[in-house]
Amino acid sequence: MKFPSEPFKIKVVEPIKHTTREERERLLCESGYNLFHVPADSVYVDLLTDSGTSAMSDNQWAGMMLGDESYAGSKNFFHFEQVVRSIFGYRCVIPTHQGRMAENLLFSTVVKPGMVVPNNIHFDTTRANVEHQRAEALDLVIKEAYDPQCELPFKGNMDLAKLEAAINRVGRERIPLVLITITNNSGGGQPVSMDNIRQTRALLTRYRIPLFFDACRFAENCYFIKEREPGYAETSVRDIARELFNYGDGCTMSAKKDGLVNIGGFLGLNNEQWAQDLTNMLILVEGFPTYGGLAGRDLEAMARGLEEVLHEDYLSFRIGQVRYLGELLDAAGVPIVKPVGGHAVYLNAKAFLSHLPPAEFPAQALAVALYRDYGIRGVEMVTVMFGKKDPASGRTIHPELELVRLAIPRRVYTNMQITYVAESIIELYRQRETIRGLRMTYEAPVLRHFTARFEELRKS
Ligand SMILES: *Cc1c(COP(=O)(O)O)cnc(C)c1O
Numbered sequence: 001m002k003f004p005s006e007p008f009k010i011k012v013v014e015p016i017k018h019t020t021r022e023e024r025e026r027l028l029c030e031s032g033y034n035l036f037h038v039p040a041d042s043v044y045v046d047l048l049t050d051s052g053t054s055a056m057s058d059n060q061w062a063g064m065m066l067g068d069e070s071y072a073g074s075k076n077f078f079h080f081e082q083v084v085r086s087i088f089g090y091r092c093v094i095p096t097h098q099g100r101m102a103e104n105l106l107f108s109t110v111v112k113p114g115m116v117v118p119n120n121i122h123f124d125t126t127r128a129n130v131e132h133q134r135a136e137a138l139d140l141v142i143k144e145a146y147d148p149q150c151e152l153p154f155k156g157n158m159d160l161a162k163l164e165a166a167i168n169r170v171g172r173e174r175i176p177l178v179l180i181t182i183t184n185n186s187g188g189g190q191p192v193s194m195d196n197i198r199q200t201r202a203l204l205t206r207y208r209i210p211l212f213f214d215a216c217r218f219a220e221n222c223y224f225i226k227e228r229e230p231g232y233a234e235t236s237v238r239d240i241a242r243e244l245f246n247y248g249d250g251c252t253m254s255a256k257k258d259g260l261v262n263i264g265g266f267l268g269l270n271n272e273q274w275a276q277d278l279t280n281m282l283i284l285v286e287g288f289p290t291y292g293g294l295a296g297r298d299l300e301a302m303a304r305g306l307e308e309v310l311h312e313d314y315l316s317f318r319i320g321q322v323r324y325l326g327e328l329l330d331a332a333g334v335p336i337v338k339p340v341g342g343h344a345v346y347l348n349a350k351a352f353l354s355h356l357p358p359a360e361f362p363a364q365a366l367a368v369a370l371y372r373d374y375g376i377r378g379v380e381m382v383t384v385m386f387g388k389k390d391p392a393s394g395r396t397i398h399p400e401l402e403l404v405r406l407a408i409p410r411r412v413y414t415n416m417q418i419t420y421v422a423e424s425i426i427e428l429y430r431q432r433e434t435i436r437g438l439r440m441t442y443e444a445p446v447l448r449h450f451t452a453r454f455e456e457l458r459k460s
Pocket of ligand 1: 051098100101123125126181185214216253254255256257264265
């Protein structure tokens with residue numbers, strides 16, 4: 001294994017503290033065993049999310065000092081617009097404060113009740129925003145995406161047969177657009193191939209349906225294309241991105257991921273009528289079109305981050321560090337989702353805690369144990385986060401996959417800290433029978449993972 005050595009050195013440090021097991025036990029109890037409610041300064045390695053957690057470069061911080069905070073026509077906006085046009089190629093650039101606002105603006109403008117929006121897999125905010133318009137969010141990823149052991153290079157691909165069947169079933173007039181999420185976050189950060197995107201484009205052209213990208217991790221996706229897809233080894237990631245976005249009509253973006261900033265997002269698109277409607281809505285809910293809910297300095301940091309994220313030494317470290325964690329775990333027999341995706345390693349909690357029945361929330365129990373014993377915070381995925389209810393009985397339907405996501409913030413943790421994470425999980429795996437199940441004691445009607453509360457079950 002080639003060691004993914006850091007392509008940067010550290011200029012500013014943020015101390016993190018070690019807590020005791022007793023403190024963490026108390027915090028868990030107070031938070032209802034929900035790690036979203038544990039104070040972040042009581043976490044040693046925080047792998048809750050890779051969103052908004054990136055470390056900015058000296059170049060980005062320098063840009064922050066060049067913020068032009070004019071209400072209208074800030075020079076940072078023009079720089080930002082020029083960078084987005086040069087990478088993504090879309091004429092109309094609409095800044096938003098984060099990704100879900102881009103989704104909200106787009107869907108509230110073009111999605112009407114009763115419509116259907118296909119995607120490979122909708123991310124939770126994307127699904128919630130589609131459903132908020134009383135439309136249906138369809139997940140049409142290839143079936144292998146649901147098999148945690150199936151090692152395909154592009155497990156995020158759209159299933160074209162399913163997509164065409166869906167178009168024929170609902171009719172093209174009820175599909176305002178199709179989305180492709182790159183990389184496929186909810187499916188494990190798995191990439192989508194250029195070939196699949198090209199074919200999706202061709203199919204949608206036949207039906208005259210626009211194609212949009214949920215582009216949060218576009219640079220990571222493009223790096224995988226370079227690594228894995230025949231014909232791209234010699235193409236720069238930047239050129240790969242240009243080709244990829246050229247197959248689409250627009251994108252929504254959370255710059256909190258591959259924008260390498262702590263806050264920010266945007267919409268890029270070519271349809272000027274849509275852009276005008278979106279901008280009118282933007283003015284109502286976010287702000288003037290040249291700042292869109294952000295400060296001038298944020299726009300500057302985002303413009304610089306979008307350039308930096310395409311640096312190939314950065315991407316090779318980034319993807320390499322995530323893969324390194326996956327390989328350490330896999331070599332020790334810890335069940336993970338394979339292949340390892342771009343931004344996170346997913347523990348297969350069903351296999352890890354095979355002694356716990358699904359009704360006892362094995363993934364949540366595993367995330368709790370990892371925090372209690374090692375101060376590491378990951379996040380439960382699937383049952384609590386996306387779990388559906390049986391409308392008749394009101395009972396939680398427990399899906400196939402039970403995962404704990406360990407999302408790796410960009411440029412934040414050293415490889416030594418990542419090694420600590422791997423060694424902790426391997427130790428926990430050796431004593432997995434001691435981990436107890438949970439019972440849910442409170443849940444909210446929407447996005448319940450943020451507020452759910454649990455109780456620990458006694459040993460049977
Ligand atoms: C994070 C994310 C979003 C939402 O972006 P926010 O900035 O968190 O609002 C949408 N889609 C995907 C795939 C994401 O990862």
